[in-house]
Amino acid sequence: MTAPNVTAPPSAPDVTASRPTASRRFVLRWPGVLVAALVLGVIALIAIDPGLFTDGSPTATNVKQALQAPGSAHWFGTDQLGRDVFTRVLYGTRPALLLGCMATLLAVVAGTLVGLLAALGGRVADQLLMRGADVLLALPPLLLALLVIAVLGAGTVNVAVAVAIAFLPLYARLVRSEALLVRRSGYVESATTLGLPRIVVIVRHVVPNALGPLLVMAPLGFGTSLLYSSALSFLGLGLQPPTPEWGAMLAEGKDILAAAWWVGVFPGAAVTVTVIAVNVVGRSVRTRFTGRGTA
Numbered sequence: 001m002t003a004p005n006v007t008a009p010p011s012a013p014d015v016t017a018s019r020p021t022a023s024r025r026f027v028l029r030w031p032g033v034l035v036a037a038l039v040l041g042v043i044a045l046i047a048i049d050p051g052l053f054t055d056g057s058p059t060a061t062n063v064k065q066a067l068q069a070p071g072s073a074h075w076f077g078t079d080q081l082g083r084d085v086f087t088r089v090l091y092g093t094r095p096a097l098l099l100g101c102m103a104t105l106l107a108v109v110a111g112t113l114v115g116l117l118a119a120l121g122g123r124v125a126d127q128l129l130m131r132g133a134d135v136l137l138a139l140p141p142l143l144l145a146l147l148v149i150a151v152l153g154a155g156t157v158n159v160a161v162a163v164a165i166a167f168l169p170l171y172a173r174l175v176r177s178e179a180l181l182v183r184r185s186g187y188v189e190s191a192t193t194l195g196l197p198r199i200v201v202i203v204r205h206v207v208p209n210a211l212g213p214l215l216v217m218a219p220l221g222f223g224t225s226l227l228y229s230s231a232l233s234f235l236g237l238g239l240q241p242p243t244p245e246w247g248a249m250l251a252e253g254k255d256i257l258a259a260a261w262w263v264g265v266f267p268g269a270a271v272t273v274t275v276i277a278v279n280v281v282g283r284s285v286r287t288r289f290t291g292r293g294t295a
Helices: 022-029 031-048 085-091 093-120 123-137 141-152 156-183 186-193 198-234 246-254 262-290
Strands: none
Touching (some): 031 093, 031 262, 085 262, 093 123, 093 156, 093 198, 093 246, 093 262, 123 156, 141 156, 141 198, 156 198, 198 246, 246 262
């Protein structure tokens, strides 16, 4: 007697094998963020060592090759003095990013100190500091930066300080509001009730929790600082020729835009691409950690 032919039931599909990984889900959901992050990675690498991408000199002149259009010999063409625009754009990356980083760092540090002093220093300090912040906020940031430079004078450091002062009130208000919320929270009141010294409560609980949203907003602030720093360099208030810098290069090409568009367009495109990439990544970071905004 033969055993009955029993057909095995079909195996269940491997759900885990078809399920996309976390990295793949991120790529599928935020492809623009991935592209922006890759762009920023390349820009950072250029800023660290532009010699990896070109063997030319950003200050070498050749009048015989002046105002040559983009081609195989000069990818971005040449300027009025025959300097290679591609090389100058690459070497102008570091000064532009340093200006933006310096301005953002100064604004974050100063804004943090002002915001904490306003939140924890009593009613008088709060009123004085916040009314001063209101006065600064009443002025457009670029106009305020120009007023600061009018007092301090032109120069790379002064440009960074001017941009930092222009955006300091925004960071100060953010830190103040977060510090007030943390100070009135239950765990801070419990720590105070347990007899912990005020300075310990501030350092251990208030400051770390108040700085979280500030660090999330800093990338967006860096993009804005970079834009305004380049604008001030465009006005001739930052780095001076022949040092390549995107804003200064754009100023050099504005007068010959009709005859040699590439002299000003490529530095301007570098600023635009960098600011857009920073904003895309910054918005995605803010969305991930705060749930506000769109990436």
